[in-house]
Amino acid sequence: MIKTKKLKFYIRTFGCQMNVYDSRLVSESLKLSGFEEVNTPEEADVILSNTCSVRQKAEERGVKFLRDYKKQGKITVMLGCVAQQHRRDQVLPGVDLAFGTRSYILLPQYIMGYLNGNAPENRILGEDFGLLELTDTPLKRRATWIQEYVNIMQGCDNFCSYCIVPFTRGREISRPSEHILKELINLQKQGVVEVTLLGQNVNSYFDGKRQFYQLLDLLDKETEFLRIRFTTSHPRDLTYKVLRVIADSTRITDWIHLPLQAGSTRILKKMRRGYTKEEYIEIANMIREVLPEATITTDIMVGFPGETDEDFEDTLDVVRKVKFDHAFTFIYSPRPGTRAAKLKDDTSNEVKGKRLRILIEEVNRIAHIQRTRMISKFYDFLVEGESRKDKSLSAGRNRGFIKGVILGNYPPGTYLIGKVIDVKGLAPIVQPVKIIDKFEIYNELTLSV
Numbered sequence: 001m002i003k004t005k006k007l008k009f010y011i012r013t014f015g016c017q018m019n020v021y022d023s024r025l026v027s028e029s030l031k032l033s034g035f036e037e038v039n040t041p042e043e044a045d046v047i048l049s050n051t052c053s054v055r056q057k058a059e060e061r062g063v064k065f066l067r068d069y070k071k072q073g074k075i076t077v078m079l080g081c082v083a084q085q086h087r088r089d090q091v092l093p094g095v096d097l098a099f100g101t102r103s104y105i106l107l108p109q110y111i112m113g114y115l116n117g118n119a120p121e122n123r124i125l126g127e128d129f130g131l132l133e134l135t136d137t138p139l140k141r142r143a144t145w146i147q148e149y150v151n152i153m154q155g156c157d158n159f160c161s162y163c164i165v166p167f168t169r170g171r172e173i174s175r176p177s178e179h180i181l182k183e184l185i186n187l188q189k190q191g192v193v194e195v196t197l198l199g200q201n202v203n204s205y206f207d208g209k210r211q212f213y214q215l216l217d218l219l220d221k222e223t224e225f226l227r228i229r230f231t232t233s234h235p236r237d238l239t240y241k242v243l244r245v246i247a248d249s250t251r252i253t254d255w256i257h258l259p260l261q262a263g264s265t266r267i268l269k270k271m272r273r274g275y276t277k278e279e280y281i282e283i284a285n286m287i288r289e290v291l292p293e294a295t296i297t298t299d300i301m302v303g304f305p306g307e308t309d310e311d312f313e314d315t316l317d318v319v320r321k322v323k324f325d326h327a328f329t330f331i332y333s334p335r336p337g338t339r340a341a342k343l344k345d346d347t348s349n350e351v352k353g354k355r356l357r358i359l360i361e362e363v364n365r366i367a368h369i370q371r372t373r374m375i376s377k378f379y380d381f382l383v384e385g386e387s388r389k390d391k392s393l394s395a396g397r398n399r400g401f402i403k404g405v406i407l408g409n410y411p412p413g414t415y416l417i418g419k420v421i422d423v424k425g426l427a428p429i430v431q432p433v434k435i436i437d438k439f440e441i442y443n444e445l446t447l448s449v
């Protein structure tokens with residue numbers, strides 16, 4: 001009998017965690033269809049690039065990656081937001097097949113057809129064939145690490161004026177909560193200890209039966225993970241009920257990623273964010289009240305069209321008042337097709353660059369103050385690997401998503417309680433006091449803090 005050679009594929013992911021999750025499912029579905037995943041693009045017959053179009057630079061990176069391998073004669077497949085955006089255009093140079101964000105379900109079949117010389121009539125698939133998540137691929141998915149992402153919804157209905165996501169990911173759909181629970185249990189059985197639930201706006205989750213706080217409550221009660229995280233929370237939709245469930249839960253972590261985008265109410269209105277500066281601060285205060293130990297992180301943009309020095313001061317003011325533990329900072333990048341792209345952008349690149357530098361400095365200054373407050377206190381840390389700077393030390397995160405350096409070399413997955421003895425840069429230095437059985441952690445924490 002002739003043994004047919006398995007076709008080898010390599011997948012590179014750009015962009016957000018949702019793309020990381022989608023790539024995991026695409027890879028599983030290709031493997032279930034007989035393909036073999038390889039670790040380097042050089043070994044592969046088929047190269048897939050899961051692209052991001054949230055900012056122009058990200059878009060360029062994903063496209064260039066494929067072009068380089070097309071030149072080497074590989075079959076190139078584009079996935080993700082850029083593929084979705086170009087669905088009505090000509091096939092991009094350097095790309096053999098393109099699949100929009102909701103057509104992955106047809107991927108194995110199309111790639112196979114293409115390889116057999118039956119080039120599909122339409123080499124760009126942008127139609128909505130439903131979510132791969134709604135097949136049983138997620139339930140068969142093999143875990144690759146002790147921490148995994150799980151999508152709970154797709155798409156976004158918010159249409160913030162600068163954002164391409166509603167165009168590339170489509171309208172909001174929530175996965176059925178029972179399906180999510182089954183996927184989590186499958187991961188748990190394989191030794192996963194931490195999951196992060198993903199959605200563009202998790203607080204508007206509704207599957208016809210459960211709202212987000214009810215989903216959290218269900219997953220908290222029906223699983224045994226050490227930690228369940230979630231992101232992203234839109235400030236307008238984060239509710240007291242969600243915070244209450246976290247406060248009463250065993251495993252839902254009190255880390256809230258709450259994108260601010262801008263501090264000026266005038267700019268927030270132009271961004272169509274649906275809250276004012278004061279409302280944002282109020283929401284942050286509500287988090288601090290219900291979850292006094294919560295970590296609050298954020299996304300902030302500078303240089304939105306029409307942003308003045310005064311508007312930018314408002315952003316700095318919110319940073320100081322809310323005291324973020326971390327912020328991802330960006331320079332606004334106009335995205336064709338969005339409302340903001342039509343606005344006159346009269347701020348020079350020089351001013352935008354300067355604002356970004358000032359913002360980063362302020363964010364780091366505040367984050368450093370927040371970190372020093374951790375000194376002498378006890379936290380749980382999950383070891384994720386060796387410390388980058390010194391291999392005799394370990395690196396891990398606490399419940400609040402703060403990355404620390406742990407004194408001693410511990411294998412990944414070690415769960416420990418440690419005392420923060422110092423802060424270097426923005427990293428707490430952690431002296432382990434006890435390695436613990438993961439299921440005892442919560443009693444231990446209350447005993448030692």
Ligand code: 5AD
Pocket residue numbers: 054055162163164259261299300301330331332333334335
């Ligand atoms: N330009 C710059 N940053 C953007 N983001 C979204 N769209 C843009 C854009 N056009 C940022 C937002 C969002 C994060 C994921 O990316 O801050 O929260």
Ligand code: SF4
Pocket residue numbers: 156157158159160163164165166200201234
């Ligand atoms: Fe984009 Fe706004 Fe939706 Fe976030 S909430 S994905 S910024 S449109």
